[in-house]
Amino acid sequence: MSKKITQQEELQKQIRKDALRKNWKLFSQSKLGMIGLYIVCFFLFLALLQPFLFITGIWNPAIYDPVVGYDQIKAELLVIECPKEYPTEKYESYSDCPGPGEVNIKKLYMAPDLKVGEYYDTFIQPAPPSKTHLLGTDSLGRDIFSQIMEGSQVAFVLGLLSATLGVGISTILGTIAAFFGGRVDAYLMRQSDLILMLPSLPLLFIISAFAELKVWHLAVVLGVLGGLGGSVITIKSQALQVKVKPYVDSARITGGSKWQILFQHILPNVAPLALLFMVFSVTGAIASESVLSFLGLLNIDMSWGIMIYLSQTDGFIFSGLDFWWLILPAGLAVTFLAGGFYLVGRGLDEVFNPRLRKR
Amino acid sequence: MAEYIIRRTLQMIVVFFIFLVTSYLLFNAIPGNAFQNLLLNPELPPDAYERVLKTYGLDKPLMERVQLYVVNFFKGDFGYSYKYFPKTPIELIAERLPRTLMLFAIVNIVAFYTGFLVGKILAWKRGSKSETWITVTSVFSYTVFYPWFALMMLWFFGYKMGWFPIGKFLYPEKWYDAPWDSDVIFVLMIKFTAIISLFQFIAYLLTRGIESLTQRRNIRFGSLLVIFISSYIFWNYGDALTKKPYAADIAYHMILPVIVVTIVAFAGTALLTRTTMVEVIKEDYILTARAKGLSQKRIRDRHAARTALLPVVTSFIFTIVTIIDGSVLTETIFSWPGMGQLLLQSVLEEDIPVAMATFSFVGVFALIAHLVADISYSYLDPRIRIKSQG
Numbered sequence: 001m002s003k004k005i006t007q008q009e010e011l012q013k014q015i016r017k018d019a020l021r022k023n024w025k026l027f028s029q030s031k032l033g034m035i036g037l038y039i040v041c042f043f044l045f046l047a048l049l050q051p052f053l054f055i056t057g058i059w060n061p062a063i064y065d066p067v068v069g070y071d072q073i074k075a076e077l078l079v080i081e082c083p084k085e086y087p088t089e090k091y092e093s094y095s096d097c098p099g100p101g102e103v104n105i106k107k108l109y110m111a112p113d114l115k116v117g118e119y120y121d122t123f124i125q126p127a128p129p130s131k132t133h134l135l136g137t138d139s140l141g142r143d144i145f146s147q148i149m150e151g152s153q154v155a156f157v158l159g160l161l162s163a164t165l166g167v168g169i170s171t172i173l174g175t176i177a178a179f180f181g182g183r184v185d186a187y188l189m190r191q192s193d194l195i196l197m198l199p200s201l202p203l204l205f206i207i208s209a210f211a212e213l214k215v216w217h218l219a220v221v222l223g224v225l226g227g228l229g230g231s232v233i234t235i236k237s238q239a240l241q242v243k244v245k246p247y248v249d250s251a252r253i254t255g256g257s258k259w260q261i262l263f264q265h266i267l268p269n270v271a272p273l274a275l276l277f278m279v280f281s282v283t284g285a286i287a288s289e290s291v292l293s294f295l296g297l298l299n300i301d302m303s304w305g306i307m308i309y310l311s312q313t314d315g316f317i318f319s320g321l322d323f324w325w326l327i328l329p330a331g332l333a334v335t336f337l338a339g340g341f342y343l344v345g346r347g348l349d350e351v352f353n354p355r356l357r358k359r
Numbered sequence: 360m361a362e363y364i365i366r367r368t369l370q371m372i373v374v375f376f377i378f379l380v381t382s383y384l385l386f387n388a389i390p391g392n393a394f395q396n397l398l399l400n401p402e403l404p405p406d407a408y409e410r411v412l413k414t415y416g417l418d419k420p421l422m423e424r425v426q427l428y429v430v431n432f433f434k435g436d437f438g439y440s441y442k443y444f445p446k447t448p449i450e451l452i453a454e455r456l457p458r459t460l461m462l463f464a465i466v467n468i469v470a471f472y473t474g475f476l477v478g479k480i481l482a483w484k485r486g487s488k489s490e491t492w493i494t495v496t497s498v499f500s501y502t503v504f505y506p507w508f509a510l511m512m513l514w515f516f517g518y519k520m521g522w523f524p525i526g527k528f529l530y531p532e533k534w535y536d537a538p539w540d541s542d543v544i545f546v547l548m549i550k551f552t553a554i555i556s557l558f559q560f561i562a563y564l565l566t567r568g569i570e571s572l573t574q575r576r577n578i579r580f581g582s583l584l585v586i587f588i589s590s591y592i593f594w595n596y597g598d599a600l601t602k603k604p605y606a607a608d609i610a611y612h613m614i615l616p617v618i619v620v621t622i623v624a625f626a627g628t629a630l631l632t633r634t635t636m637v638e639v640i641k642e643d644y645i646l647t648a649r650a651k652g653l654s655q656k657r658i659r660d661r662h663a664a665r666t667a668l669l670p671v672v673t674s675f676i677f678t679i680v681t682i683i684d685g686s687v688l689t690e691t692i693f694s695w696p697g698m699g700q701l702l703l704q705s706v707l708e709e710d711i712p713v714a715m716a717t718f719s720f721v722g723v724f725a726l727i728a729h730l731v732a733d734i735s736y737s738y739l740d741p742r743i744r745i746k747s748q749g
Contacts, residue, residue, distance in 0.1 A: 197722040199684035202706045209389040331507035338502035355638045
């Protein structure tokens with residue numbers, strides 16, 4: 001008897017393994033999906049690399065800490081005197097003087113004994129990329145690369161947590177609405193109407209005004225709002241299609257209880273769509289977090305949105321590409337991680353929806 | 360069906376009532392109130408703050424205020440704005456709404472049209488190299504970090520190149536001796552845009568039945584030409600001639616926001632169209648059309664794209680609902696004084712009557728749109744049976 005059960009279990013394991021392998025093969029056929037997976041893995045690697053570097057002592061936390069680190073970067077600047085009229089041989093217009101590596105003598109109030117042609121030792125912040133700081137430092141002397149790593153940790157925690165929570169809620173509520181119908185359905189649909197009626201960004205402003213939002217809190221808020229809102233409607237319409245399938249009827253005829261049918265027959269068949277939804281809603285969660293911290297409304301020490309917020313409040317965002325390491329890495333990181341998750345979602349879509357496949 | 364609509368309307372009224380009470384309580388949960396900065400002014404007498412609170416009725420207990428607000432709301436009395444006192448919220452919304460509508464109506468039409476076009480081509484050229492590149496570009500613009508992207512564009516086109524103005528919706532210097540409000544011009548521009556798009560839409564509908572593709576294209580091109588000539592006549596004669604420079608000023612300020620938002624917004628439509636179109640191409644009737652020997656373009660435009668349009672249009676309805684919500688960021692970055700900024704400012708300054716009025720405006724809009732979407736879904740897709748919704 002026991003031998004028979006273990007045989008059956010083994011068979012089930014084998015079936016699951018085969019299905020996984022088949023799905024992986026289908027997923028790996030989609031080129032863009034694989035690119036998305038590589039991008040996500042790259043950021044995951046960055047997120048895990050930072051604690052590793054700190055623990056092994058390769059990075060000194062006093063210098064490389066994303067929030068309180070500080071590095072003095074010495075620079076020698078040539079003292080010059082800017083001409084009164086432009087253009088001259090060296091400088092075309094007023095804004096070209098002093099050039100890189102030079103300093104105007106009129107600006108040196110702190111060192112009055114220096115003369116033109118001498119070198120002036122100083123610490124410059126924000127410092128351009130160098131061997132010690134791969135992406136330079138920000139205006140407070142903190143390492144940008146370390147900040148990017150910290151930001152990707154925040155993005156992963158927030159995105160995955162809020163997406164899991166949101167999709168969990170909306171899958172359960174959506175299937176319940178589809179299965180029971182009637183009053184339960186009407187109540188759940190009106191509830192999601194209520195959530196959709198509230199303008200999302202102002203609502204988050206209000207919440208951040210009376211509650212100090214940290215990463216965990218924001219993840220829960222975003223998850224619950226997303227889970228109760230529009231995704232319930234989408235999951236419900238999918239569950240309605242599953243509900244009328246013949247195997248649900250046969251389960252009912254053979255005497256399955258309501259909850260058994262709900263959890264064993266309908267929920268597993270809605271799950272692929274839910275997984276897809278989850279991947280797509282990670283994109284939304286990352287964007288929401290960045291927007292909120294870009295507007296300075298979150299109580300988070302460091303994230304990609306805060307990096308852009310700082311570069312904007314310090315006035316670097318309109319300085320163009322002279323200070324590109326303050327502006328580009330954070331913005332591109334948000335864009336690429338969100339895009340990576342989107343592409344993974346597209347690849348999964350092709351796995352679950354046979355009509356989207358090429359052949 | 361009628362029974363369903365009646366029951367649904369009753370439910371909607373209940374939902375709206377809950378919505379009103381919830382948002383009033385939410386605004387009151389923000390610490391402090393709109394008049395707290397009076398306490399910081401040392402020149403005011405000590406009882407000034409209490410007197411102001413009493414004048415606005417903010418000294419009453421919370422539940423009594425909620426009750427008063429809801430009762431007055433259903434009587435049609437929205438109170439007065441705390442910050443712009445003699446104005447009512449309705450006046451403020453009437454002033455701000457045309458500006459937002461003007462900007463986002465154009466953006467949505469352009470983004471929807473280009474998105475549908477791009478998505479159509481994407482699905483059709485499946486597996487080619489150009490498909491990969493267009494997809495990568497549209498995924499980039501779909502997931503790009505919007506405020507950052509808008510600021511970069513503002514820096515490049517507004518500051519570095521100096522082609523477009525940075526922020527604001529007009530040059531105040533030009534409007535010193537203007538005989539009109541900017542809103543008069545806005546309303547005129549909205550009417551103009553609406554009539555043009557309606558004309559083109561009707562031309563589109565009328566030519567839909569014409570079989571020959573070249574003839575159809577010629578007629579559509581002709582209607583475009585008529586629009587250009589008639590708008591030239593409209594802006595150069597009569598009343599509109601004096602309004603032309605002001606309208607041009609506004610239009611000049613609108614170019615950059617329209618371009619930026621369109622770049623971000625078109626990708627969503629394009630990717631959605633591609634997905635639905637790829638599914639439709641697998642249908643049997645496309646195979647039949649191919650077997651009949653119809654041209655590729657004809658199958659694409661008349662057989663596949665028309666079916667793929669349905670979900671895209673419903674998603675378009677939902678986009679219209681989120682216009683005001685979505686305009687918050689855009690209007691903040693481009694300092695465009697529309698509904699989004701009004702919403703944001705009233706929330707941040709706790710100007711409760713204005714915030715409540717804008718919230719309920721958005722809410723009513725969303726409720727009605729959902730009802731319309733549900734009803735049209737049930738017509739288009741018999742699988743979603745309304746009866747099961749109770």
